[in-house]
Structure formats: C-alpha cells, structure tokens
Amino acid sequence: MNNNPELSIVMPCLNEAETLAICITKAKSFLDLNQVSGEIIIADNGSTDSSIAISKAHNVTIINVEQKGYGSALKAGIDVANGKYIIMGDADDSYDFSNLMPYLSELRKGNDLVMGNRFKGGIEKDAMPFLHKYLGNPVLSFIGRLFFKIKIGDFHCGLRGFSKNGYNKMNLQTSGMEFASEMVVKSKLNNLSIVEVPTKLHKDGRTRAPHLKTWSDGWRHLRFLMLYAPNWLFLYPGILLGLAGLVLSILLIINPIKIAGLTLDVHTLLYASAFLLVGFQFMIFYGLTKIFAVENELLPKSNRYRKLFKFINLEKGLVIGFVLVCLGLFLSLKSLSIWQTKDFGSLDTSTTLRYVIPATTSLQLGIQTILFSFFFSVLGLKK
Template sequence: MPTLNEEEGIAECIDRIKNALVDIGVYGEIIVSDDSTDRTPEIAREMGAIVVNPDGKGYGYAYQYAFEHARGEFIAIGDADCTYDFEELPKLYDLVANGDADMAMGSRLEGKILPGSMPKLHQYVGNPLLTKFLNVFYGAGVSDAHSGMRVFTQDALATMDCETTGMEFASEMIMEAGARGLTIEEVPITYHARAGEAKLDSFRDGWRHVKFMLENAPGYLFSVPGFVLGTFGLLLMGLAFFHVSLGGFTPGAHSMMAGSLLTLVGYQIASMGVFATITTNPIRKPEDRVTTWITNNLRLEQGATLGTIIFGAGAAYGAVLFGQWASSGFSQLPLLMADVVALTAVVLGIQIVFGSFFLSAIAE
C-alpha cells in the first residue's frame, strides 16, 4: 500500500488484510510504502507491517519501491484509505493462484459503488472513458481499468516491466499486460467512501492517463488519423479534377484546395507515427501494414527515390502548365485545379525526400 497521510484508514486496512490472509490460508507480509508526515508509519509498524520509505516522489514510484521489497510469489496492491475492502482479496487471489489469470482486478463499475465513495464525474464519465481508451488501444478487455485493487504474480510483474512514477502507473500496468498478452480477469467488488482527505486531482491526473495512453499508441494517435485524412484528401482531389458528381454535388476548385490540404496534412501526421515508433519504442506499436512495412523495410534510398519521382512529376506538370500560359502570351491562366495538383505533388515529394533523410538519421 502506498501511503501519504492515511492515519485515519491504515489500521482498518491492515486488519482487513490480515483477515484475508487467514481466509486464504497463506503466510503473507504487509508492505507500506510511506511518505507521510502524520502517524501513518507508526500505526502500520505497531500492527506488524513492514514500512519502507521511497527515496523518490510519486504514486507509481511508491509502488515500484515497495515491489523491490516484496518476497511473496503473489502480490496484492490497493489504497490505504478504506475505499477497497481487502477482505475481498481471496476472490482475486484464487483467480491468480489457480492459473486462471496473470493479474486479477476488482471491478468497482461491475460491482457496487456505495453512496459518497466516487464522484459522479468519475463514475459515469472519467473511469468509463479511460477504460474504453485502454480497451481499444491495448486490447485490455476490462470493465474498470483504474481499479487500484489488484493481485498478480511476480512473473507477471517482471513481464509488465513498468517504469512510470506518477498516477499513470495504474494505466501502464494494464497497457503492458494487454500489449504483452497477459491474461487479465475481473471480479465485482464493493467500493467504499474513503477515510481521510482525498489526494486525487480529477482533471490533472485524468489528463496524465490520457496523455500516457496516446503517447504509447502512435498508431491511434498518428498513423490512423493521418491515413484517413490523406486518403480522403486524395479522393476529394480526384473527384474535383475529373468533375465527378456525388448526389448532385460536383466538387470544384475549393474542394480541390481542401483535398490538397488534407493530403499534405495527412501525410505529415502519418509520418509522425513512423517517427514516434522508431524513436520511442511505444508499448503498443502501430499494427497497420503501411506503418509496419515502412518501419521494418524502408531505407533512405527508397524513400528519397519515391519523393524525387513525385516531386519530378509535379514539377514537370507545372512546367507544362507554365508553357501553356507562356504560349498564350501570359494572357490565359491554366486551370486552378491543375495548378493545385502540380503544387501538391511538388510539396509532397519534398516532404518525402527530407522525411526519408530524417527517418534514416533517427534510425541510426
């Protein structure tokens, strides 16, 4: 248990943990990772807990520090504010001990949330939304991704290899477990009102979770939006250039310019997915075929050649248009849509060439 001034709840939590250990029928140790200025550590020691004092700050760091001192084959974690009833631990332990799960979690959203224990914003917006993100991005398949009551094996802990030190540690565990193919199971639990003062900052800590999830899923953050925008842009340009009507609507010059913008922006965003994959080693790497092929196979020479061809085609087309303009005594301008096609190809070719050099530089 990580503790920061939890003297109002620590004793009850330890009592309930002891009852759970008797119910399970195993020997265990209670480790309190403490950074308090009140009587929390004294109370914990008096009740037989092992108290360790992390040499760094943060919710995640407190857990990481405690894990280094844990000797058991199985590890259970939870908050020391009485929100979790540790007498429900046997339900989670059985799933892991029987080999049905690498990590078992207590689901508050599938269980019972007592009045006053969770703000409505968290219950109906924050937790469900963050859980949805984790399930879509990392295939976690859970109902309550930010439940703090969990049981897992030492082997699972080593496999997850978590590194974060802040509140996003709770998300990282699920992200790593999902990305590495570990089995996660849930059981409904009852969530109680906390004892003592709340430490959570809803918006700041919620944003840290979202930011961490997105940064470690460049496929969803960059690649997918980039390909969608780029494909739609090229389609729009094609419809406008060939005057194809859709439901009575015929795209014109303005549609052509919008398509050009979407094409260039789409390429730029999608390329960031490739750069992020190579430089950051994200938890969930992009799985689309294009990004995967580029990161595994594309070389400087291939990218530079492709960019040069696209640039050359655009420049050549532009030269033809300029020649037509010049032959008219500079009195008859070429069609605007043709100009946009040529300019788009020139800019896209330049981006690909220099992007290939940048990709080569960061991949070294």
C-alpha cells in the first residue's frame, strides 16, 4: 500500500463482525496475488459490535460516518479514497473480493463504471430472496433500462467499480439504498461509459437479518427512478391525456358522436375538457421539475435543456396565455349573446355548453400558462 494506490476497495459496514474479517482477507489476497497497488477502506456507519476492532486488527483505513444510510457510508469512504479506481462492495461475504480482476481490467480499459451482473454470474440457492430475484430486481432494472436507455441487466448489484474521475462527475446526492440506482443513472446522464461483468452472488455469512428492507427500499429505488425521469412521470402521460382531450373536444364541439346506438354529447365534452386540462398540468409539472432538478444540480444540463430555454420564455408564455384568455372571453360573450336571444330564460344545454365548456377551458389554460411562465422564469433566474 502507498499514498497513490491504483485501486481503493471500499466496504460500507454496520455491525458486520461475522463476515468483515473474511472480506478484508479476500481483498488483501486479491491485491497481493495480482500485485495491485491498493488500499482497503471500511466506512463504518455506527457499528456497536466488534467491527471497528476487527478493522483495526487488519490494519485497514477506518472512516467513522455519523450520517446514517448506505449511500452516506459509501460517499464518505469514496471521498477519502486515494485510488485512481474504486471498487465498492458489501461486507457480508456475498461477493468474492478475491475475484476483482474482471472489474479492474475493464477500468484499465478506460470504462467509467463497471457493474456486476448477478443474473449472468449466478445466484447461489437462498442468496437472494424470491421477491428480489423474480420481481424486485428484474422490474426495477427493466424500468431503469426503459427510462434511461441503459443496457445493463442488474441495476442493483452491490459489487461495482468506477474511476475516481468518473465518480466526481456523477455528483451523487442520495444517502440511502437508492444510492446504487443514482450512480447508474447519473453515469448515463453524464455520458460516462458503462459495462457489466458476470458476478456470482453467494449466500451471505450473517446470522442476523439484512439491513435491506424489501418494500420500503424497493419503493425508494422506484421513486428515485421516477423523479429522475420527469419525461416518463409527467411529460408522456401529459401528452397522451392532452391529445386525447383535445381531439375528443374538437369532435364533440362540432357534433355529438354516435357509436353503435350510444350518443356522446356535451357531458362527454366536459370530461374531454378535463382530460385536456389535466394533461396540460402534467406537462407544466414536467417543465418545472426539469428546471428545478437541473438548476439544483440533481440532473446535468443537456442540449435539450438549453433548447427548452430558447423555446420557452416569459414573453412567449404571456402572449400565448393572453390569447387563450381572450379566446375564452370571446366564447363566454358568445354564450351570453345566445342566452340574451332567449331573454335570459331556459337554454338548450346541448347548444350552449358547446360554447361554455370551451370558454372555461380556454380561460383556465390561459391563466395556467401565464402563471407557469412567471414561475418558470423565477426558477431559471440563475441562468
């Protein structure tokens, strides 16, 4: 070991006395047998067993991390790492630290992030709970591939390697188990190179229950993926709802629609108007979420984001909003004139609501556009 090692091996630790020694021993064996200049860092997250004593006995670097969380422990350990490359892995003996060369080889080739794939490398019997193996990991990995176009099969493998330069570009923020997903997503968003290697998952050597909580941690991963993909959460549903509402509204304004004896009239027009409004609100939330995430460095600035600012600005929004409000007022006056011809008495709702519903919809769209434009500009004041 020296002050400028090639590789830093970082293990988060919280009461891992049963397995920590064997993990450290395997990691040292790998460094010695492969003549790799390296260091081993134990990021302890408040252990109350003999984990710290074991670490001291094996003469490795120990970092005491007060802020709780898997991500907090790893970030603290990575921050003090001196290696050009870093490999992180759980200290429960579920991963073989004596077999890290596939990771290091890919890092030496210039890849920024090397992910393990347990489904390709093999999963020992009882090494992964049934729900994790057949539901949680496959579903969350599929969502990750769909949302972010990342071609890897195992988003949540705990053994992975990355370059220190690449890690610094990721600008990771989360403190819990979703740290694993954030690393993959941020690597893709920052155009870092990602590869995967087969990795075998062994049954861990602990007698206590694992720290991972199936439902709560699974939800944290899913929530993270959705919040970091506002296009899937807001934009695409908004476009579908908005288009459906707009097309249906236009057709119903012209004439009632008759389908196999079923007549769709102004009552359906009211629902179509609601679809249009809700879809528009979804798209507004997409814009606000996007600018908030980028300006607070949760997401990197992209060419699409820069184009968004060139296309959308306060002045254009005010003009569009004003036009929509004027259209709503015009249709409202038209409705009033029709009522006036009836001496303000009873009306044929099938006729008047074809003006009233578009009028109120247009007024709401106009006011929302104006308010969105002001708020959008406030959020973008940094730019």
